[in-house]
Amino acid sequence: MATIKDVAKLAKVSPSTASRAMHDNPAITQKTKARVWKAMQTLHYAPDFNAQSLANKRSNAIGVILPVDHHEIFTNPFFLKVLRGISEACYQAQAMVNLATGSSQAELLNSIDIMVTQGMIRRFIVLYSEKDDPILTKLRQLDAQYVMIGKPYQLVNETPYVDNDNILAGSDAAQFLVDHGHKNICFVYNDLKKMVQNDRMLGYQRVMMDNQLLINSFELPAQEYPGGRQLVIQYLTQHPEITAFITVDDMLGLRIQQVLKSSTMVADREASIIGFNNSVFSEAAHPALTSVEIFPRRLGHEAAKIAVGLQSDDHLSTKLIVPHQIIERHSVATV
Amino acid sequence: MATIKDVAKLAKVSPSTASRAMHDNPAITQKTKARVWKAMQTLHYAPDFNAQSLANKRSNAIGVILPVDHHEIFTNPFFLKVLRGISEACYQAQAMVNLATGSSQAELLNSIDIMVTQGMIRRFIVLYSEKDDPILTKLRQLDAQYVMIGKPYQLVNETPYVDNDNILAGSDAAQFLVDHGHKNICFVYNDLKKMVQNDRMLGYQRVMMDNQLLINSFELPAQEYPGGRQLVIQYLTQHPEITAFITVDDMLGLRIQQVLKSSTMVADREASIIGFNNSVFSEAAHPALTSVEIFPRRLGHEAAKIAVGLQSDDHLSTKLIVPHQIIERHSVATV
């Protein structure tokens, strides 16, 4: 591998000039820069990241923080897609991608500590947004920068983030059902402490109120908790008027669909369903689920672009809203 | 942050001695080592990874290579679980996890090149096994070490890997059906160029032959190719004798189940299904799919442990077989 000294030698300048030329330092003449650049080309020069990080006290890597391990999370293809987007943007920006996970919060905190203090990683992407998250406190305390995927709960103005307009997405989903003639619509969620779910519900509520319709909601616990099926049956029998469901994730929609199709307790009961995330689940269902696509890969891509551009001294924060899109399939009927 | 010089000063030795003491170099007296170790403790010393990598010409990071982007892959929770296991083991070994993905092979190859030449990453985990994979060629050519998840096609003896015994898993699944009285069993796959699928089929075939039963197989293309549903219906009508399916992934099982339940073309047709991967899909189905759990997280964990232990000079290769387990649910009936 060619080093900066080789380049310098070939361009007949000193390593310091070469270094400055590479960073397009204004102190260097165009003519000199050109010489250096040509030398870089011919030698296929590429800087050593470790040497650079050492000298700069800052790694070129972006740390990616997944939520603390939890059955549901590591089952959700959403994160993998986001990772793909991040990876893509980082590749284009010549940055490395460093993963941080943990089976407990303590472990994750420690991982992050190591990445910052020993790895000199100073830029992170946090793949979720939760209330009172100690991880964010830690990052701030370590003087690291981060961009979030999802809208932050705290320091909303100071935190760069990329997100969908989940309130709008919730509204759109509700409006879609209303437009199809539904009046008794139920919102199915999982955990309202998550900003996404909360926002989508807000959007749903807004539309219902605008149309003077009743608000119904239902908490369906994660798959690993038993009895979910029973809860759905119960809800359905207690609310015979409900003709449509908005589910905060396709998976929930699928589960409700399964119950509708298979339980003798609710035989002949029909209901429209619209989900979120446009995941495999929605395609796999029959009838295929209408779902709101939120473009996770794009979310990741944009977040990474912001993270890569983060300077250690800037305190302005970029916010980016990625559009969503309703993918119509066959699970919503017109009444 | 304390540096090695601070430690050295406190222990009243030179940095070189401190360094040697930290690596438990036999040239250093126990007494001196003890002094250095105590100094490390009191200063909360932790080495700078970048400086270390620079001096050693080898990073402490493990590169993780995902397969080239492909709708199906980034939808499969398997990889996320494996990542979790890798991350866990790396955390314990104080190694960083570096991700490599690409939307094309060229991009992925380039990513890897960068990781090795600029990042000094010399140890990789490859999350898949494919025939004639140029990625592996590249890794070898770059003089990097790798451990695979899944059995390699080439250099089987020289390549460390961790895998399930997929042949056995295939046999077990088939035997499970045979034990439940099934005689006409069909094996459903996706892409036989993948070692996993091939092996599972082999196992299936073995059991069928041992029991003097006919071998039936069926290729169900990935979800994104249209017409899959039609293919299933066609197969079912052309093979009325089939009473059970082994599907190489739960997703495929789910898709077959959907057809069975919903198509009027095959009304009243019943069939048992056993899938692989014990993914959410299997739980979400109704009746819930019986599935073969292959413990992806454990696969990742073990692979990472091997990768971390890899020395640049050793040419012995560890192989590790992670057991599988049939998770009985309700999709297999006794005939």
Add this chain to the structure above:
DNA sequence: AATTTTCCTGCAACCGATTGCACTAGCTTC
């Protein structure tokens, strides 16, 4: 032509580790 100003470039130190080699004790041995 001499002096000042402006620009550009190079020297050398530094980032935080590792390691070959030389050196100094303390022991043994004759």
Add this chain to the structure above:
DNA sequence: GAAGCTAGTGCAATCGGTTGCAGGAAAATT
């Protein structure tokens, strides 16, 4: 007691970059 060993430690160079500061050359001013 001098010579020869061995074992333990430190010096200094090195890994491949970055950057403050000094200095030299060219351009501008008088």
